[in-house]
Amino acid sequence: MFVKQISVFVENKLGRLAEITNVLGKEQINIQAMSIADTTDFGILRLIVDAPQAAFDALKDYGLTVKETEVVAVSLDNTPGALSDILQKLFDNDISIEYIYDFAFAKPVDERTATIIMRLGDQEKSVEKIKKLGFKLVETKDVQK
DSSP, X not given: OOEEEEEEEEEOSTTHHHHHHHHHHHTXXXXXXEEEEEOSSEEEEEEEESOHHHHHHHHHHTTOEEEEEEXXXXXXXXXXXXHHHXXXXXXXXXOOEEEEEEEOOSSOSOTTEEEXXXXXXXXXXXXXXXXXXXXXXXXXXXXXX
């Protein structure tokens, strides 16, 4: 029902993202989705990886501040208006979104679909509402070891 996301506190300096991706690459951890929100001095890098526990451990051992969070992955039709449709339905059902980004599978579950990652307010209740609305949740086993 939930997908594990790794969040990394990143100092905003030249080469920092290269360092982080090198750590993951050396551990044979595949990045499947990422988003970064930054300010002048720092950023929060959010990652969906195929091996979240290994990524967490490797990044922490490297000396980074790391957090694991559960997020919701929803599969949508890859058509105009599909994102608008789910966002309107979430709003209509009082489901708040803390943040959202897209997820590109290396091997798409279905080439006609797109996937979004969301951190929702009251995730348990929100997931139940999303299921009742008929949206397809991406299962952890589909993206992570």
